[in-house]
Amino acid sequence: MIELQQLTKRHRAGDVETTALDAIDLHIEAGEYLAVTGPSGCGKSTLLGLLGLLDRPTSGRYLLEGEDVTQHPERQLAAIRRGRIGFVFQSFNLVDEMTVAANVQLALRYGPLPEKAQRLRVAEVLERLGLSHRAAHHPSQLSGGQQQRVAIARAIAARPALLLADEPTGNLDSAHGSEVMRLLRELNDEGTTLVMVTHSAEHAALASRTVRLLDGRVLVDATVAA
Numbered sequence: 001m002i003e004l005q006q007l008t009k010r011h012r013a014g015d016v017e018t019t020a021l022d023a024i025d026l027h028i029e030a031g032e033y034l035a036v037t038g039p040s041g042c043g044k045s046t047l048l049g050l051l052g053l054l055d056r057p058t059s060g061r062y063l064l065e066g067e068d069v070t071q072h073p074e075r076q077l078a079a080i081r082r083g084r085i086g087f088v089f090q091s092f093n094l095v096d097e098m099t100v101a102a103n104v105q106l107a108l109r110y111g112p113l114p115e116k117a118q119r120l121r122v123a124e125v126l127e128r129l130g131l132s133h134r135a136a137h138h139p140s141q142l143s144g145g146q147q148q149r150v151a152i153a154r155a156i157a158a159r160p161a162l163l164l165a166d167e168p169t170g171n172l173d174s175a176h177g178s179e180v181m182r183l184l185r186e187l188n189d190e191g192t193t194l195v196m197v198t199h200s201a202e203h204a205a206l207a208s209r210t211v212r213l214l215d216g217r218v219l220v221d222a223t224v225a226a
């Protein structure tokens, strides 16, 4: 599903240039559950940003489902993000001025579904995540765990093939964190390809493969026996 060839990302701040990712080669099969780990500053978030087409590499190639997306114009990248990639962040990134249902529907706004089908899909994902009774609430009225479930509902509403999660349990207590991890596992079992950045060795162990980065390079790439 994903093929990175010699992917490099350099950040420039004034005179200082940082190589956040250094000529990475990585192949991710459809249906894999990959945990990305490594010390602070090793390039994990940079990698996720590139995979999610939120950022462009300085050099190298990115093939997504066989399509070279490295040189695509922003409009085309945005269309791929909307239809094929879901994002879950540590900080939930929900809009508090909107209801839970409206937050989830945001993910479908520029997609192919007409309004009525969008509302049905929103009801369906909220039901699945046990949030139906919270549809009319605002995010600030919910617990952290519930907010992260809303964020996951939004991320999967368009039924993306690829789900990217950056420290999805970073702001949660351990019970809510475990619940989110269970949910991600379930989504992966149903076929969603999952790439998750985590600092937790315990959570990384739940993935089927772990990639450990150091200084922008892959230090260890290990497949976990089922």
Ligand SMILES: Nc1ncnc2c1ncn2[C@@H]1O[C@H](COP(=O)(O)OP(=O)(O)OP(=O)(O)O)[C@@H](O)[C@H]1O
Residues within 6 Å of the ligand: 011, 012, 013, 018, 019, 020, 038, 039, 040, 041, 042, 043, 044, 045, 046, 047
């Ligand atoms: N926008 C930016 N401008 C300049 N340097 C950046 C930028 N983003 C990241 N970097 C640098 O690139 C390197 C990799 O950063 P990245 O955020 O990918 O690391 P990380 O592994 O996700 O770290 P953490 O675990 O602390 O979130 C770091 O040295 C960081 O300082």
